Amino acid sequence: MLGAVQIGVLAACIVLFVPMGMAGWHLSRNKMLFFSGALFITLAVGVHLMPYFPSLSSIVSTFSSVVVVENRDSCISFLHDMDWKNDSMLGELSMNSSSSKQSWTWSQSSHVLSCEFQKLGRTHVLDLLNGSWIVVSGDSEARLFVLSLLGLMLGTTESIENDLFKRHSNYETLVEENGAKVDFIWAPFPINLTDILKKFEKEHKYPDVLVMGSGLWHMLHFTNASNYGELLGSIRKSVVSLLPFSPEFGIDGPVAGSVSIQSPHMFWLGMPLLINSMLNTEAKKEKMTEKMCDAYESELYRSRLLRRSGGPLVLLDIRSLSLGCGSHCTEDGMHYDVLIYDAAVHIMLNALLIESHQRI
Known part of the structure; x- marks a missing residue:
């Protein structure tokens, strides 16, 4: 203004x-x-x-606010514009070998450079997330995301990997250096995420940062894209109940039933690119086809859960990141190298900087 x-x-x-x-x-x-x-x-x-003359004042303030919002949202839309390269130790002949090393940088295009995205170091990450409560809910992809996040915050993951990867279990830890609390909640199906959101609302306790994702288990066990879309709609309703305003109606004040005045920063962890021929069971190869993956992704956009389609959640697009890294970044066609999740974590951190109007 x-x-x-x-x-x-x-x-x-x-x-x-x-x-x-x-x-x-x-x-x-x-x-x-x-x-x-x-x-x-x-x-x-x-x-x-x-x-x-409030009309004149409102015109000036509205114009200024629109410029700020458009700049913020446009930079968020460029966060996935990345360049991937293969730094091979043995030259082009080893492109598909385990000795190849992938790396990524943000695109050098003018619109991306103007946003000044950064790969944050540990000190800056600790400052940014100081005292925050971070909740990540989902399946094994979400566990890998937590591993990368904690690796950046702690400097090492050796002491946490065994506990974090206990099958079908939750995990929580406190980062002593900055007082941040990181929780992983095992939630493989969309209905599990809805239950978690309802629990937040019931207890009136809301995380500062919430990352959610679900789809792989539903695709394997139900293989029903339309049902997946309906469940995403339920998640959206529960998410909106946590917000101090309604993105659907553009209301800038509290909505009925809303308790949280400071809404959490919320992200959706997208499904990776599935490489059918590399999947490790026949059931996965039969049900998790490219056609089914496309159908599930269409339902995600149709649900209006994501910011880009009028919803409240910023997408962490693991599919585009895994596509950029390539098939040599996965051993089972589903779970990718840590580099993918490191990139997703940096996308989230830069989105937090944009939304909180901070600079490092």
Whole structure:
């Protein structure tokens, strides 16, 4: 919003430089002084009367707010614009070997460079997430995401891997250096996520950062895209109940039943690119086909759960990241190298910087 100081500076510039410009056109001294005085009085009266004309003030403030929101949202939409390269130790002949090393950077296009995305170091991550409660809910993909996040926060994952990867279990830890609490909640099916959201609402306890994702287990055990879409709709309703405003109706105030005034930063962890020929069971190869994956992804966008389709959650697009890294970044066609989840974590962290209007 433009403040009184900015308006005053603008008025002063007009009063100072416009008469000087007119003097350059060889106007008489009296005419220039008359115009300068009239201009000063007009601007002074206008500045003092502006508060009494709310329509004018709202136009100025609305324009300023729109510019800020558009810049923020446009940068979030560019977060997945990445370039992937293979730094092979043995040259092109080893492109598919285990000695190949992938790396990623953000695209060098002008619109991405203007957003100034950064790979954050441990110190900056600890500062950004200082005292935060971070909840990640989902299946094994979510576990891998937590592993990358904690690896960045702790500097090592050796002490946590055994507990984190206990089959079908939850996990929680406290990062002593910055007081951040990280919880992983095992939630393989969409209905599990809805239950978690309802529990937050019932207990009036809300995480600062919430990352959710589900789909692989539903695809394998139910193989029903339309049912998946219906369950995503239920998740959306529960998510909206946690927000202090309604994205559906554009209301900037509390909605009925809303308790949380400061809404959590919320993300959806997308499903990876599935490589059918590499899947490790016949059931997976039969049910988790490319056609079924496309159908599930269509339901995700149709559900209006994601920010890009009018919903509240920012997508962490694991599918596009795994596609960029390639088939040599996975051994079973479903779970990818840690590099993929490191990239997703940095996307989330940069989104948090954008949404909180911070810079590192």
